[in-house]
């Protein structure tokens with residue numbers, strides 16, 4: 001199991017693959033970060049998928065964030081990225097996204113796409129900084145609020 005510690009990011013976090021014992025912390029962060037949280041069963045199912053890249057970020061052995069991506073053929077779908085509110089704006093999200101991109105490339109992924117709430121300024125800024133570009137809108141994608149989702153994509157390789 002590999003661990004990433006970047007030299008270009010001032011975050012003290014390390015990123016590694018998720019373990020079953022991380023799921024309490026992942027669920028807590030999920031509950032804190034999303035208005036409609038995934039259930040434990042959905043998160044565990046997400047972790048068990050062969051197509052999953054499920055990463056956690058740790059600071060001092062505390063899980064402070066996670067990212068879940070599914071890679072199908074050469075397309076990766078970033079389903080979840082979240083950082084404990086007490087650890088946000090310290091570079092943890094960037095580390096998780098960097099490692100997600102590395103792992104997607106290692107699986108021969110050609111692109112990564114995602115949906116993001118139009119009002120989610122921190123996430124939009126994170127994705128924009130990594131070169132994700134908007135390609136469309138999914139109307140009322142979030143049923144609880146009827147908010148639209150912006151679909152963003154980043155090409156990792158030429159078609």
Ligand SMILES: CC(C)(COP(=O)(O)OP(=O)(O)OC[C@H]1O[C@@H](n2cnc3c(N)ncnc32)[C@H](O)[C@@H]1OP(=O)(O)O)[C@@H](O)C(=O)NCCC(=O)NCCS
Nearest residue numbers: 033081082083088089090091092093094116122123125126
């Ligand atoms: C989006 C999220 C994962 C970012 O994590 P983070 O660890 O705080 O992000 P980082 O500290 O690595 O910052 C990375 C970039 O994100 C952007 N960003 C982060 N927080 C921001 C804020 N409050 N306002 C504006 N931009 C912000 C900046 O572009 C930043 O780059 P910079 O520091 O060079 O300016 C975090 O805000 C989060 O968990 N949000 C709740 C869950 C969520 O909305 N997930 C995304 C679903 S699509």
